[in-house]
Amino acid sequence: MSLSLRPYQRAAIEALYDYFAGNTGNPLVVLPTGTGKSVVIGGFIREAIAAYADTRVLVLTHVKELIQQNFLALLRAWPEAPAGIYSAGLSRRDIRAQVLFAGIQSIHRHARQVQQCDLVLIDEAHLLGRSDSGMYRSFLAQLNDINGGLLKVVGFTATPYRLDSGLLHEGKDRLFTDIAFEVPVLEMIQQGYLCPVVPKHTETQLDVGGVGTRGGEFIAKDLEAAVDRDEVTRAAVQEIVQHGEGRGSWLVFCSGVAHARHVRDAIREHGIACETVTGDTPAPERDGILSAFKAGRLRCVTNANVLTTGFDAPGTDLIALLRPTKSVGLYVQMVGRGTRLAEGKDDCLVLDFAGNTARHGPIDKVDGRKKEPAGDGEAPIKVCPECQTINHASVRRCIACDHEFPPPEVKVAAKAASNALLSIQEQAAWCEVTGVRYARHEKPGKPASLRVTYDCGISAHSEWVCFEHTGYPRDKALSWWRRRAANLPPPATVDEALAATSTLRRPIAIQLRAAGQYTEIVATRFV
Structure with missing residues (x-):
């Protein structure tokens, strides 16, 4: 049985053949959110086994939802696929399956049980931050030794940069070596495979100038303290409701668990059906909320750090960003939740209260390279009002007298920023x-x-x-x-x-x- 592939999906598979014909590294395939990575993965697996019947394939990722999605996508296209799952979260350990979809956290200590493996495909490769590379590196090194140094590794992602720092195929600790194939998001929109994302002016803009940075990202606790202010939340929600009239599925990205719940409550005050999903939401409740949202029975979902990867709700036609981020990858992933096509959907409106578009630029022109600190401008400091000691801007208490600084102020900008989400909109x-x-x-x-x-x-x-x-x-x-x-x-x-x-x-x-x-x-x- 052959899989039905779009031209660019066919081109992605051909690019991998070409790459391995002349290279020995670990390539990346970069496909925008909504363009069918799971179809490309399934097609590549099917053809590999058709060419060499005893090919053993391992598909790795971090998230159990993605493990199941990729597994089911392969079975839909190839019902007889010799596929299984190895995931503690899904209560399955089909270690002997010829095509094994696995969670890295569950399988990384069990290379000797896996034994023969020819091909490892890593989905959502951008989730592999520097702190995770040791887990992957150790597991893949063992697997490579077991298989005589012939293991091939391919990464699939919509954003070829780590969420915490730098391009995935650059740096001394890189796992991936090259980009074998990449198709731009703007090209996919212009060719009709994705829908346009449209920016709209927002009067409310979050000023997080006093929030510190750690590991290339805003410090989470300080960020939520800065953003989660009742007057700002109400002002932003008023705009969401105003712009959301006539739009059926609203997805709101928030800066923390409490913030997501406060935004939800403010939206409910306008008579809009709204629920919240966080990392603490029990799985059955989370599944019920997201199922209702995808089916159009629930108009709005607020979330904190959980719906940026592996979440597919094509009908989403309004995205509100109340989550400032310095991560290029996170910004693109959030906006990318709105680019899927759906019946009756012409575009997705994006309300960026967080200044992410101004911070990173259009999503088809972002630069994932790690930025060095600027040499000019004012240093990030604050002066203690009690003892006049100079402190770094990120500290909560004075290093000399232990004075507790108030949370960073959030200001409502007098004039909203106007930024393009796609370069053509400029x-x-x-x-x-x-x-x-x-x-x-x-x-x-x-x-x-x-x-x-x-x-x-x-x-x-x-x-x-x-x-x-x-x-x-x-x-x-x-x-x-x-x-x-x-x-x-x-x-x-x-x-x-x-x-x-x-x-x-x-x-x-x-x-x-x-x-x-x-x-x-x-x-x-x-x-």
């Missing part, structure tokens, strides 16, 4: 659509396409929809059709499309950017 403008025209377009030597012309006052802008092409153009055409006629089967020809244009949703605005002497349509907004 130079693109929205135009109101006053009319839409459809026509058949012929080009010598090429299949026909549907020319769509949008009248915007005295200007007109066109795009070409390629129903009769193959590969990316055809896939993009199908996505274009789904957004306008989700209940109608997509046409196979331009003539079929023209016959159905009267049933298509009409956009109210298009977003344009300059492309040489022409303009390019990069997004569409519907009623």
